[in-house]
Amino acid sequence: MTIKIQDKNYTLKYNNKSLFKIEKLIDRPIYEVFEDENELKKMKTVFAFVWGGIQEDISFDEFSDITNFKEIGDILPDIMSLINDSFSTGTKKK
Numbered sequence: 001m002t003i004k005i006q007d008k009n010y011t012l013k014y015n016n017k018s019l020f021k022i023e024k025l026i027d028r029p030i031y032e033v034f035e036d037e038n039e040l041k042k043m044k045t046v047f048a049f050v051w052g053g054i055q056e057d058i059s060f061d062e063f064s065d066i067t068n069f070k071e072i073g074d075i076l077p078d079i080m081s082l083i084n085d086s087f088s089t090g091t092k093k094k
Contacts, residue, residue, distance in 0.1 A: 001078065012079070021052045026048050
């Protein structure tokens with residue numbers, strides 16, 4: 001998935017590495033976050049979900065400076081779907 005923020009395109013990809021990145025930033029296990037309605041309402045958590053999947057080199061602070069909540073809110077359902085799909089990343093295929 002590609003998102004456009006300001007005039008630049010960013011590639012989003014969710015896998016184990018991106019989930020680790022999100023967990024580190026919000027300092028909570030991703031499974032706990034999905035079960036905590038209050039955590040899911042926090043702007044930092046919402047931004048972390050998007051930032052964690054960005055493949056280009058951009059810090060969370062830089063990302064937060066150039067992004068607004070409307071842009072994130074519009075794509076959040078797609079992001080959550082990608083994150084849910086990533087939980088099968090690394091599973092052994094038969």
